[in-house]
Amino acid sequence: MGRKHGIFSIQSEEVNISTKKKAAKRSGITIPHALETIYQQMRIAGNRIQTIESYDYIFNQFVKFNKLEYVEDITADSIYEYLGSLEVAQQTKLIRLKSIKAVLSKFHNNGWMKQKFWSTINIKIDKQVKKGAKANDVEMLIELIDQDTFIGFRDTVVILTMYKTGIRIQTLGELKERHIDYGYLSLNLDGSILKNHKFLKLPIDQELAELFKVLIKQNDKI
Numbered sequence: 654m655g656r657k658h659g660i661f662s663i664q665s666e667e668v669n670i671s672t673k674k675k676a677a678k679r680s681g682i683t684i685p686h687a688l689e690t691i692y693q694q695m696r697i698a699g700n701r702i703q704t705i706e707s708y709d710y711i712f713n714q715f716v717k718f719n720k721l722e723y724v725e726d727i728t729a730d731s732i733y734e735y736l737g738s739l740e741v742a743q744q745t746k747l748i749r750l751k752s753i754k755a756v757l758s759k760f761h762n763n764g765w766m767k768q769k770f771w772s773t774i775n776i777k778i779d780k781q782v783k784k785g786a787k788a789n790d791v792e793m794l795i796e797l798i799d800q801d802t803f804i805g806f807r808d809t810v811v812i813l814t815m816y817k818t819g820i821r822i823q824t825l826g827e828l829k830e831r832h833i834d835y836g837y838l839s840l841n842l843d844g845s846i847l848k849n850h851k852f853l854k855l856p857i858d859q860e861l862a863e864l865f866k867v868l869i870k871q872n873d874k875i
Contacts, residue, residue: 681723682765684716691759699850711752724765727757732774743778750776791816803871810864818855823848830869835862 692705715721718738719731732753736746753771760766795812799805814820818840820828827846834841838857844850857865 681725683723684721684727687724687760687763687765688712688756690763691756694759708752708756711749712756715749715753724760727766729770729774732771736776743776747776747778750774786816803875806871807868810861810868813861813864814857817861818857820855821848833857833862833865835866838862 688709692709695705715732715735718735719726721727721731732750735753736750739746739749754774757766757771758769761769791812795809798809800809811825814825815822820840820842824842824846828840828842832840832842832846838859840855840857842853842855844852847853
């Protein structure tokens, strides 16, 4: 009874020390804070909302599976474990890996991650080579179109433009008269209408250039 500190008081002190250690705050940035920052950067840079939402869905699924809290908690093992848990096709895994890599690269650009360890993580898939349309196939298709109507003529120009230039259908829908260079026979596509936001120059032939002129005149009449 004469002791200053009994058994129970010593245990109490040990518990207090342990509690203080657990309560210590970490210095790293949390994943939600990091994501909020890069999404804001992407919006300012002009990235599509669909792209941001896709990144957010996939990365949060990855974070939830591994129960991650801080950016510094992310490792190569956590990526492999997440991908290994997916019961989906290899192509789908590749898409998700690309999204995770894109987010981590933005973390790296902001100085939150020092090493780009994810750059060596890859998924092997057997790519199917799509067969391109042949000239005869295009001719047969055009023969089925009534080019005496505006819609028929427009569709013919669309088909020929896609076949001769390889332009994406989404980009074709954004094509304006200012993108056509009749002097150098090319389509000069600025970054605002392209998925990767980079300038692209596509060559065209004289026949397609003349079709564009006719289509534009018809558009003006309508």
